[in-house]
Amino acid sequence: MEHAVTLTGPGAGQASPEAVPFFTQAAGFAAAWPKIEANLNAVVDGGKYSHGPLVAEFEAALAEYTGAEHVVGVNSGTDALVLLLRAAGLRPGEEVVVPAFSFVATASSVMLARGRPVFVDIDPATYAMDAAAVPAVVTERTRMIMPVHLFHQLADLAAIAEVAERYALTVVEDSAEAIGMRWDGKHAGLHGAGGVLSFFPTKTLGALGDAGAVITDDPRVAEVAAALRHHGRFGRTLDHFPGISNETVLPGLNSKMDDVQAAVLLAKLATLDADIGRRAVLAAAYTERLTGCPGVRRLPTVVKREADTNPVFYVYLIEVERRDELVAHLAANGVGTETYYPVPLHRQPCFAELGHRAGEFPNAEAACAHAVALPIYPDLAESQVDRVCELIKGFYA
Ligand SMILES: *Cc1c(COP(=O)(O)O)cnc(C)c1O
Numbered sequence: 001m002e003h004a005v006t007l008t009g010p011g012a013g014q015a016s017p018e019a020v021p022f023f024t025q026a027a028g029f030a031a032a033w034p035k036i037e038a039n040l041n042a043v044v045d046g047g048k049y050s051h052g053p054l055v056a057e058f059e060a061a062l063a064e065y066t067g068a069e070h071v072v073g074v075n076s077g078t079d080a081l082v083l084l085l086r087a088a089g090l091r092p093g094e095e096v097v098v099p100a101f102s103f104v105a106t107a108s109s110v111m112l113a114r115g116r117p118v119f120v121d122i123d124p125a126t127y128a129m130d131a132a133a134v135p136a137v138v139t140e141r142t143r144m145i146m147p148v149h150l151f152h153q154l155a156d157l158a159a160i161a162e163v164a165e166r167y168a169l170t171v172v173e174d175s176a177e178a179i180g181m182r183w184d185g186k187h188a189g190l191h192g193a194g195g196v197l198s199f200f201p202t203k204t205l206g207a208l209g210d211a212g213a214v215i216t217d218d219p220r221v222a223e224v225a226a227a228l229r230h231h232g233r234f235g236r237t238l239d240h241f242p243g244i245s246n247e248t249v250l251p252g253l254n255s256k257m258d259d260v261q262a263a264v265l266l267a268k269l270a271t272l273d274a275d276i277g278r279r280a281v282l283a284a285a286y287t288e289r290l291t292g293c294p295g296v297r298r299l300p301t302v303v304k305r306e307a308d309t310n311p312v313f314y315v316y317l318i319e320v321e322r323r324d325e326l327v328a329h330l331a332a333n334g335v336g337t338e339t340y341y342p343v344p345l346h347r348q349p350c351f352a353e354l355g356h357r358a359g360e361f362p363n364a365e366a367a368c369a370h371a372v373a374l375p376i377y378p379d380l381a382e383s384q385v386d387r388v389c390e391l392i393k394g395f396y397a
Pocket residue numbers: 076077078079102103105106148174176177197198199200210211212
């Protein structure tokens with residue numbers, strides 16, 4: 001049957017034909033629609049719309065894709081972080097080392113789990129936590145370390161494992177952006193107690209709304225996270241919570257995944273590797289065209305490791321002179337961009353109580369001042385990459 005909606009990208013029909021939106025997956029949805037529609041019909045006919053059979057099917061497919069022993073589907077990457085921190089054993093008042101440059105949920109999740117985020121600066125080559133900065137902030141309350149894998153590559157997991165071992169810290173990964181990225185064959189999120197994935201629409205695997213998951217190889221982390229997404233219900237006695245047998249043992253959330261999102265994600269998981277391949281082609285096209293362009297201070301680099309690693313271009317991020325003027329110039333010409341991230345975490349008002357100052361984390365602050373993300377998604381045509389690059393070159397000429 002023909003679907004009732006007309007699939008168009010944001011701005012389609014209003015913008016000029018040369019407009020390049022920062023993000024759309026209209027063509028991707030159109031291509032996957034027969035499968036999505038069949039899955040949606042199964043949801044409607046099955047009558048279970050939340051945490052139902054499609055969610056279980058998606059969790060199994062994602063376990064297969066990532067190699068994770070356990071996948072706990074939830075309703076956002078942010079909730080996944082809160083549940084992961086609690087399930088990995090963070091106790092009130094304990095400290096978690098996080099980078100000063102990330103999406104705000106990296107650190108707010110620590111507070112929501114009643115811990116205290118402790119910031120360190122980033123390595124400018126990867127935008128990820130600088131493991132060498134960790135020893136200076138470790139105290140007797142430090143319990144965990146949360147590397148974030150931003151944009152197209154993993155944090156230095158070997159250096160983080162080393163520092164974590166030295167100070168007996170539990171590693172939890174904010175791998176919200178890192179689907180498809182592997183370190184020595186092991187998927188992001190599986191290098192410590194566990195990790196998360198976000199299926200926010202713009203992410204490499206995007207839903208038709210919000211969704212996320214906790215992934216882990218540890219059955220105890222999975223069990224607690226699964227209970228916490230459902231009001232803390234275990235429904236049985238737990239070996240690792242001795243003496244507790246009543247059904248609701250921990251104050252939990254309602255963070256179940258909707259079957260509508262699982263229906264979409266199941267269909268889109270089938271083309272994920274092809275989508276990742278397309279992103280690589282587009283990234284290479286940008287790099288080729290922008291190499292040597294005046295005004296462009298930095299193009300994305302893939303840091304060489306001893307381990308086998310594979311970049312996945314979730315975001316194509318460059319650093320430029322006069323960033324805000326360039327953004328305005330591109331916008332005036334119909335090209336969408338995004339600033340990841342405009343404010344370093346230690347300068348966000350919600351973390352003011354941690355008492356940080358401007359200038360404390362110079363690499364994080366420099367990235368915030370100069371970085372801009374260009375459109376990259378499987379629907380994007382190479383002619384659109386050409387147009388974006390010509391506008392950038394024209395601006396700096
Ligand atoms: C997207 C993202 C999150 C949050 O995921 P949501 O699904 O949007 O809640 C957390 N951390 C990072 C690094 C992200 O990019």
